[in-house]
Amino acid sequence: MITMTTTTTTGTPVLEATNVTMRFGGLTAVRSVDFTVNSGEIVGLIGPNGAGKTTFFNCLTGLYVPTEGTVSYKGTVLPPKPHLVTKAGIARTFQNIRLFANMTVLENVLVGRHTRTKEGLWSALLRGPGFKKAERESEERAMELLEFVGLANKRDHLARNLPYGEQRKLEIARALASEPGLLLLDEPTAGMNPQETRATEELVFAIRDKGIAVLLIEHDMRFVFNLCDRVACLVQGEKLVEGTSDVVQSDERVVAAYLGTPFEGVPEDSALDEVEAAEAHSATSTTSVEVEGDQK
């Protein structure tokens, strides 16, 4: 177990979500969640399957437009457009890895640099000195990041040919390339063995040491409680509890939610499945889709 000296200089809030609600038709996947991430913090988001964690992530990054509520980054309200959110300084990875499979490792990271460069079509066609300089700088920066996650020697491999663990690392490097102030990791250790998980842990600490706040969804409890300064538990779309690892770990409602003991105010049993179905359904399109009871 890694004993960590929590930097309690939790300064200004980086991310503030207020009263975020996401409804898919008649189904409420996320219900009035208030959430804050401060600079220099690692925050974990846990919860049973179908609790609405990824939906909440998608609301934060603009993939979904929240039905109610606002998300603001460093005090400015974010527009619900993914590319503008990334431009503002929030980068993310995906639960099921979404690399550009047929691009090389280096190209993947260079795509991540998109928002921090601005060479357009004309400069690409004319190839002035500015273009060459920007390309060179982008490449240097990308190589630094590949160095950072330990993939520098694989720069010309196609992303699809990397082993699973390295694909996860590459996705993180790609997200870091956009120079974010906050990094959202959606299940970064899913499918990893214990060694890889530990390596990811080190990587997340290293990212925090770069001054980037981290918000992560994870099911590996040891990983979460080792890593996070603060943990929030989401159950059935509502934030159940939030606090330090000890607080959340000892909260009996959390235990109940995971172990299945009924707790007060439980809606119908089918609600859970519906959230899952709705999430899976709307993952294919960014528009909110009408999900009625006929979904079965």
Next chain:
Amino acid sequence: MTDTKTTPVTPAPTTRGVLPLPTAAARPLLLAGGIATAASAFLAWTWTAEFPGDLTINGYPGGLQWLTVVAGILTVLFTLASYDIRGLGWLLPARNTAPLVLTALGAFATTWFTIIAISVELGGLANLEPGGWIAAIAAALPLLGALALPQENTGNAKETFKASIAKAEKIPAPAAVSPWIERLVITVVTAIGLGVFTYGIDTEYGELFVGYLITVVFAMWALHTAGLLDRFSRLVAHNRSFTLAMGFVAAIAFPFTQTDDHYANIGVNILIFGTVALGLNIVVGLAGLLDLGYVAFLGVGAYTAALVSGSEFSRFSGVQFPFWASALTGAAASLIFGVLIGAPTLRLRGDYLAIVTLGFGEIFRIAVNNMDGDSGPDITNGPNGIPSIPDLNFLGFNFGQSHDIGGFTLGRFANYYLLMVLIMAIVVLVYTRAADSRIGRSWIAIREDETAATAMGINGFRVKLIAFALGAALAGLAGTVSAHVTYSVVPTPYQFAGSTPPNSAFLLAAVVLGGMGTVAGPLLGAALLYLLPEKLVFLQDKSLLAFGIALILLMRFRPEGVIANRRQQLEFHETGQLDVPEQRIDDTDDTAVSVTKAGA
């Protein structure tokens, strides 16, 4: 020819030919057969000159017989190389037998195609002279020899045959040569390529073109399995700009090799078609947007150029722009049209986008058809189009007249051909530079995974609109020239599918067939798709059927297209992936020659 007598021998357990012939007889048979095939072309194959090309002369080959000579000589060369004859080792770097099999197959196919064509067209085997029979037998010999070559036997005849024409697994790295020799090789290959291509364009009758295709396909296949194409592309990678320059020199040289302006006409049409296909390649190959109405942009460019050309039938007959202005106007009009079409449609993805672009493409044609002053505003003269577009006149150089340059006569189409080469150069430059930049990477990212791309900060709509508009502008540019080349513009060619290029289906087919995401692919595809209906007159009304079948076969056996993009090749062939680290060595050749040697 005498050693065909088969003596039953005990076949080796693992290495044995597909045919139960003694393996020792295989290569002598190949050699003798190759020589005999080439020699048989000097005989008279038929007695009447009715078959095109005059195959009746003893002592001199004619028409299709030349192809037999070439195929026979290739067989002999590869066989000699397999005997380790000094000076020919480079032909077979991997020492595999597949090229032998394929050249033998090529010689056989070319010769037998001719024999069969003679018999069928003239009505019976009686039309064959003894020379024809000798040729048929001679061409079968190397095939027998090739099938007797020792070969790993998998027990299954089909599998064994497949293995016998498979590409060498490991091709030894070539010895380092001086850059001047590399350039010499590229120059020679370009010259040979120009010769082969010119021969194909100049074929005067369909039979010769089919025979030419058979010979070329088998020869290229043989070179591919021998690993020579890989070696050549490596050379090209080292001398990229030199190769590009040589390519354009060859393209410019083409009209000087022609005596008949008709073939320059074919050339200029191929270039127009190829330029538009390359523009479409930005949209389809890079950004992954399936556009089924692309030919409309060619039409916008052509109509714009026609309207400002000073033609007396143009709505603005008083206006006559100089060419540079009309080219820019045409490109700009196409660009605006592209943005207008793209802005509403690019919000859709995949199949939906394809359907909507198909609809918009048809809207253009139908609108142009109706803008005749009767059913709509009087702009385009409706179905009559805008005829008698004057020839270009550039600084006193009239494109409509023949000019003598250094003893060569350049006719009207040759002039336009040279202009199109210039435009093609611009388009190639735009394509390669755009592809290898921030914007090109974001196109590819959008193609790979649009959601992830937007999450990486790419404004998907904007980037796709740029691709759409750029592709449209390039097509419009080509359209401005095409209006002058064809004297008139009418709505009919700008449809979705028809039996002659250009139309949207043909354009898309050229890109897919040639190889998406490459420069050479769409150009090759365009050349093929233009030449096939032009040369194979008998296909006329069945050409669409034939292309459909050809595309289906291609998708089955080589989904990445004839010229494969590295990405695409890996995408479609999960196994047998190219070794990436080796690629790395390629890229940094100058610094890593020693590494290449060590790695080999």
